[in-house]
Amino acid sequence: xxxxxxxxxxxxxxxxxxxxxxxxxxxxxxxEDGEKALEICKRSLPEAVLLDWNMPVMxxxxxxxxxxxxxxxxxxxxxFCTTENDxxxxxxxxxxxxxxxxMKPFDKDIVMAKFHEVGLI
Amino acid sequence: xxxLDYEFLCKLLKERSGLDLSADKRYLVESRLLPLARxxxxxxISELVQKIRAGAEAITAEVVEAMTTNxxxxxxxxxxxxxxxxxxxxxxxxARAGRRALRIWCxxxxxxxxxxxxxxxxxxxxxxxSGWRVEIVATDLNQAVLEKSKxxxxxxxxxxxxxxxxxxxxxFKQTGEMWQLDPAIRxxxxxxxxxxxxxFSHLGTFDVVFCRNVLIYFDQDTKISIFNRIAKMLxxxxxxxxxxxxxxxxLTDAFKPHATRRGIYRPNxxxxxxxxxxSAMPALRLVAAR
Numbered sequence: 502x503x504x505x506x507x508x509x510x511x512x513x514x515x516x517x518x519x520x521x522x523x524x525x526x527x528x529x530x531x532x533e534d535g536e537k538a539l540e541i542c543k544r545s546l547p548e549a550v551l552l553d554w555n556m557p558v559m560x561x562x563x564x565x566x567x568x569x570x571x572x573x574x575x576x577x578x579x580x581f582c583t584t585e586n587d588x589x590x591x592x593x594x595x596x597x598x599x600x601x602x603x604m605k606p607f608d609k610d611i612v613m614a615k616f617h618e619v620g621l622i
Numbered sequence: 623x624x625x626l627d628y629e630f631l632c633k634l635l636k637e638r639s640g641l642d643l644s645a646d647k648r649y650l651v652e653s654r655l656l657p658l659a660r661x662x663x664x665x666x667i668s669e670l671v672q673k674i675r676a677g678a679e680a681i682t683a684e685v686v687e688a689m690t691t692n693x694x695x696x697x698x699x700x701x702x703x704x705x706x707x708x709x710x711x712x713x714x715x716x717a718r719a720g721r722r723a724l725r726i727w728c729x730x731x732x733x734x735x736x737x738x739x740x741x742x743x744x745x746x747x748x749x750x751x752s753g754w755r756v757e758i759v760a761t762d763l764n765q766a767v768l769e770k771s772k773x774x775x776x777x778x779x780x781x782x783x784x785x786x787x788x789x790x791x792x793x794f795k796q797t798g799e800m801w802q803l804d805p806a807i808r809x810x811x812x813x814x815x816x817x818x819x820x821x822f823s824h825l826g827t828f829d830v831v832f833c834r835n836v837l838i839y840f841d842q843d844t845k846i847s848i849f850n851r852i853a854k855m856l857x858x859x860x861x862x863x864x865x866x867x868x869x870x871x872x873l874t875d876a877f878k879p880h881a882t883r884r885g886i887y888r889p890n891x892x893x894x895x896x897x898x899x900x901s902a903m904p905a906l907r908l909v910a911a912r
Contacts, residue, residue, distance in 0.1 A: 588796055602787040604778050611782045618786055
């Protein structure tokens, strides 16, 4: 079973994402900010990360830059999931090493399509 | 909606569009026609049927359009577009090197996601198609969906279903909450209204035909008729792409499945002369008489 780290400061979003991803046979690990997510990745790298942009302590963009610099940090597929729904943010995310990008609001079909696109399902 | 209303609508839709509704599709009719009835200030579908029976042609057309609008999204099922980019177009680039022209038909182009996905696959091939004349013809019975397709304007929800993010950034421009497709991609697609029950030989011959997720709504005789007429319009070395749940097997010998590419069919050189199954003809005559 693949592991997906869901990083979002909203417990509601984490709950929704958990429900969708568990339905797609993922084991879920949650973090409420980028720093906590990075600690989890240092212990064990997940196969996938569903990543919010705006969070306290460390935002998603900073987390991604740190993740990609870690040993093996190029391996997880990172899918942003954010309200930053403009081309400039998307371009920055891709440049920093994001594999896909979900613009909130989202539903199960969109998550499935994006995870399929990057070969996670 | 009474059983008689449902029976009337089934007959109407079969005659006008070929749509073959079984008895268990009442929910589909209700979910699509109830909003239409409300828009016309009618309390329910029975009143909508009364209007149609009284000869309200505009409402009848709206009913047919509402029932024939099918779900679609960019790069639906992904595999046919992989086949297109990896094998079909490279093979045709060699085979058509003399005339440097390609014609592709999307038989149920709907709101444009399929023909524009094809256009993006071709565009991504870059210089390989430089100097070629490429025509993508998108047809649909439903004029409203064709108009949407022509506009090339999609919601955030629509561009997130199947479209890789790199292609969104590359070929779309954000306009408010919508996304506008690049004019160069839109210009690659021609739109025409077409009922597959009618003669479509005037479209000419094609190298590739995408006829995906539309024939599932037709009865067997109509499918056979359409397949045999497509066979006459496909180049002998052309390609037919069907939906993931569709096949020609058991319906016609005009095509044979591609040896390795699932969902792709080739004209069958060994077949006997194409023939239209006689029982398919009454449906065609009914439509032609209108």
